[in-house]
Amino acid sequence: MKKRLRYFLLSVLSLGIFLFVWYLITDILGIFPERALPSPTKILTTLMKKFTQRAPDGGTMLEHIWASLKLAMYGFALGAVIGIPVGIVMAWYRKADLFITPLFNFIRPIPPIAWIPLMLIFFGIGQTAKAAVIFVSTVTQCILNSYLGIKQTKDVHRWVATTFGASNTQILFKVAIPSALPMIFTGLSLSMNLAWMTLVAAEMLAADKGLGYLIQYARMMARVDLVIAGMIMITIIGAILNAVLTKIEHSVVKGRHME
Amino acid sequence: MSEPKKRNNNFAGSKSEVIVMAVFAFACFFCVWYLVSLNERIGKFFPNPIVVLESFFQAFVTPIGQNTMLEHIFYSLRRVTTGFLLGAFIGIPLGLVMACSKTLRALLMPLFSIVRPIPGLAWIPLAILWFGLGESSKYFLICMTALVGITVQTYHGALNVDPLHIGAARMLGANNFQLFTNVIIRSAIPYIFAGLQGSFAGAWCAVIAAEMIRSDEGVGWIIFNGMNYANTTQVIAGMLAIGIVGLITSALLRALERSFCKWNIQGK
Numbered sequence: 001m002k003k004r005l006r007y008f009l010l011s012v013l014s015l016g017i018f019l020f021v022w023y024l025i026t027d028i029l030g031i032f033p034e035r036a037l038p039s040p041t042k043i044l045t046t047l048m049k050k051f052t053q054r055a056p057d058g059g060t061m062l063e064h065i066w067a068s069l070k071l072a073m074y075g076f077a078l079g080a081v082i083g084i085p086v087g088i089v090m091a092w093y094r095k096a097d098l099f100i101t102p103l104f105n106f107i108r109p110i111p112p113i114a115w116i117p118l119m120l121i122f123f124g125i126g127q128t129a130k131a132a133v134i135f136v137s138t139v140t141q142c143i144l145n146s147y148l149g150i151k152q153t154k155d156v157h158r159w160v161a162t163t164f165g166a167s168n169t170q171i172l173f174k175v176a177i178p179s180a181l182p183m184i185f186t187g188l189s190l191s192m193n194l195a196w197m198t199l200v201a202a203e204m205l206a207a208d209k210g211l212g213y214l215i216q217y218a219r220m221m222a223r224v225d226l227v228i229a230g231m232i233m234i235t236i237i238g239a240i241l242n243a244v245l246t247k248i249e250h251s252v253v254k255g256r257h258m259e
Numbered sequence: 260m261s262e263p264k265k266r267n268n269n270f271a272g273s274k275s276e277v278i279v280m281a282v283f284a285f286a287c288f289f290c291v292w293y294l295v296s297l298n299e300r301i302g303k304f305f306p307n308p309i310v311v312l313e314s315f316f317q318a319f320v321t322p323i324g325q326n327t328m329l330e331h332i333f334y335s336l337r338r339v340t341t342g343f344l345l346g347a348f349i350g351i352p353l354g355l356v357m358a359c360s361k362t363l364r365a366l367l368m369p370l371f372s373i374v375r376p377i378p379g380l381a382w383i384p385l386a387i388l389w390f391g392l393g394e395s396s397k398y399f400l401i402c403m404t405a406l407v408g409i410t411v412q413t414y415h416g417a418l419n420v421d422p423l424h425i426g427a428a429r430m431l432g433a434n435n436f437q438l439f440t441n442v443i444i445r446s447a448i449p450y451i452f453a454g455l456q457g458s459f460a461g462a463w464c465a466v467i468a469a470e471m472i473r474s475d476e477g478v479g480w481i482i483f484n485g486m487n488y489a490n491t492t493q494v495i496a497g498m499l500a501i502g503i504v505g506l507i508t509s510a511l512l513r514a515l516e517r518s519f520c521k522w523n524i525q526g527k
Contacts, residue, residue, distance in 0.1 A: 114482060116471070222388065
């Protein structure tokens with residue numbers, strides 16, 4: 001108990017010193033000019049103001065968040081809805097495996113970011129292009145993880161099901177998919193992170209709304225405080241998305257914690 | 260982060276069938292691509308596969324912009340290697356230190372937890388503002404992207420050392436330093452390699468993003484420049500190069516792992 005308290009105190013101390021030194025070298029001593037490193041208080045006020053103020057980029061923080069979130073959800077949902085079944089089919093049916101896997105391995109090494117220019121040419125600078133990029137980044141990760149998850153079905157479990165007279169489809173739905181669920185959820189959370197990051201990059205390249213656009217615009221205005229405020233918001237939203245996904249996983253995947 | 264080494268393959272299919280199906284799949288893929296590009300409206304901005312492959316190989320001889328394809332790849336690889344090594348040199352010691360000393364963990368973990376959830380590419384504007392548009396901002400960005408994954412994996416590796424091994428080493432009279440160099444680092448190596456492999460993919464992403472935002476050469480520049488001139492052929496050729504280089508580098512890292520920690524591969 002005493003050790004825990006010591007650990008906690010040291011952590012708080014470390015954070016406190018970090019913030020204090022930051023405050024000291026910016027606001028009090030003024031070693032760094034504000035356009036290089038603004039003080040923590042300045043960033044906090046900028047962040048708060050941004051929720052009501054439209055200047056300089058033409059949108060309040062909530063509007064940017066909503067624009068980014070909407071796009072991320074479209075692309076992510078579509079990617080998951082298509083990717084997971086494709087991965088399962090690939091892993092379960094031999095013909096599909098032999099046919100799709102080589103193509104998949106051909107597409108997979110291309111990072112999602114590299115799809116941005118192609119999608120922008122195809123769909124123009126708009127929401128569709130960005131949703132398509134997020135779709136690509138989500139769908140590859142979801143296919144990969146559901147494929148690996150189904151492939152890891154224990155032989156013993158399959159044999160038991162076969163012995164009790166289950167058909168191939170029954171084994172798939174009653175044995176393979178439930179046992180692959182933890183792996184599929186890992187894939188979902190990985191692709192959620194990837195999708196969120198890819199979206200920020202896409203918005204930096206071509207957008208007129210969204211958090212990525214906000215930090216890129218603030219960069220061009222040389223407003224470091226606004227850049228950092230935007231980064232904080234991106235990080236917080238990413239963390240919230242992850243927490244929501246974990247919550248869903250806990251309620252859907254039963255028996256994971258019994259092992 | 261990393262795939263399991265050995266997968267339970269349910270199909271023991273014959274090799275020839277695998278190859279035949281793969282060839283068939285690619286044939287179908289290219290046929291569909293070719294047919295789609297025949298359509299006049301789509302064909303205007305979507306070239307057929309032959310044109311793309313031709314221009315891909317052509318790029319090795321005639322330059323795109325200032326440089327040939329190999330030079331572009333070299334520029335990108337130099338950037339990613341520098342930033343990645345920087346990340347590894349900071350990340351591995353940081354992970355080890357946080358795992359081994361409770362005091363340092365208490366001091367460093369809160370700060371690391373602030374940096375950790377920031378998506379790597381969100382550093383781009385800050386990197387440019389702090390380090391300018393030159394090379395150093397790209398190194399910083401790649402370093403930040405690689406650092407997080409490497410640190411996390413090293414930390415977990417050094418924390419999950421088998422207590423039996425530590426006990427055995429202690430019983431045989433190892434002091435703290437010997438315990439650290441002979442037991443902890445060695446058991447952490449497989450994790451460190453998993454971290455390096457996972458982070459390299461992220462670093463490769465970061466270099467492409469950085470080159471798209473601002474640069475005059477590199478594979479990211481190829482696709483971004485192609486987009487600006489609506490030159491789909493150049494974009495797809497660049498994507499092909501990016502994919503191939505990514506594949507080769509990850510294969511190299513795997514080979515490195517195989518020669519560095521043989522015991523781990525054999526144990527699995």
